[in-house]
Amino acid sequence: MRQIIFDTETTGLDPAQGHRIVEIGCVELVNRMSTGNNLHIYLNPDRDSDPEALAVHGLTTEFLSDKPRFSDVADEFVKFIQGAELIAHNAAFDVKFFNAELAKTGRGPINDYCETVTDSLLHARSLFPGKRNSLDALCDRFGISNAHRTLHGALLDSQLLAEVWLAMTRGQDALLIDVDDSANAGGNGVVLAKFDASGLPVLQASADELAEHETYLAALDKAVNGECVWRKMDAPVAAPA
Template identity: 70%
Template sequence: MRQIVLDTETTGLDPAQGHRVVELACVEMENRILTGRHLHLYLNPDRDSDPEALAVHGLTTEFLSGHPRFEEVAQQLVEYVKGAEVIIHNAAFDVKFLNAELTRIGLPAFHTMCGKITDSLLHARELHPGKRNSLDALCERYGISNAHRTLHGALLDSELLADVWLAMTRGQDALLMDFEDDGGTGANGMRLEQFDASVLKVVLADEAALQAHSEYLADLDKAAGKPCVWRGVQEA
């Protein structure tokens, strides 16, 4: 599974007002492992950044004037993200800018180039409702050092977000990685292939549990207006 963590920096907040992308960074992961094959581009926007945006990223007009325009490197981006899941924090913002840049040079929308777009901000809000879920807040929550982040930079932010994403979505992968690290043995030294499932105790549902389950299925039938899929499982 190929995943790309992407971030941009821009001259302002709204491409409809002529604002442009000034920095684009992509960090690649294969099967949840960082490959080191990054794509990092500074772009000449042919305009100044708003003072507020400049204070965020620090990329001056003079510095950016020596770099290529988006149309000169667009094909690099197209080839890089092809077929991959692209992970973006607050994806609506970055995709809006990327679509504006692509439309300007006659190319299709960004989502048509990649396999899937995943918004890590929405994922974080589902995991941590009611809490701060900015990149800085998530770094603090998951113990990822961002002490070197004095200004926003697309590459640094992408690298931090990749670490955050791996931490947020670890789940069962944490167990799998532990098994791989110890050569396929568990905490008691027993190899996984030696595990005998027949030694596990089987606990059958009692009458009360079966009745509660039947009532639950009846509620599902009523809500759906037809027998729920579990009826078919029971009859199979």
């Protein structure tokens, strides 16, 4: 199972008004484990960022002036996300920008290249209705440090979201408890999350590990002058007569 946690920074809010992507950050997870195979690209948007956007990401026109354009890295980006599940916080925002950028290069929408797109914000709202579900709020809820997040950055935010996503969807928690003390909360404020073991990896012992285990059992047999309890537990049960 390959998942890509991704985020963008942009010059403004709407690609229909000519706004462009200035930063792409992607974090790769395979079987719910970070591989370290990340993608991080700054882009020259050929325009200034709106003052409000610049205040969020701090990427000035001067800094971006010598960076590649999206058309220069489109092949690299498409290859990186190929066949993966893409996960983003408020995914519709990022998807509309990628679709606009891909269209400028004569390519189809982002869904043509990935398996599916998942919105972690919608997932968080389903788990914690009536609560704040921004990335910062979720970091606080799950005890993930974001003290180094003074400005938004696509790679940093993707790394934080990857930690949040794993915490928010961990299959070993059959019961997630988050008490909502707001006046408008309904019920008892306890959120139940369905247990899903499909994403848990199955690790088989190697031949060397099995040999080492057998050596350990042999030492236990010797210590008890017979058969150790472990072997008795592993012995097949006889069928009833």
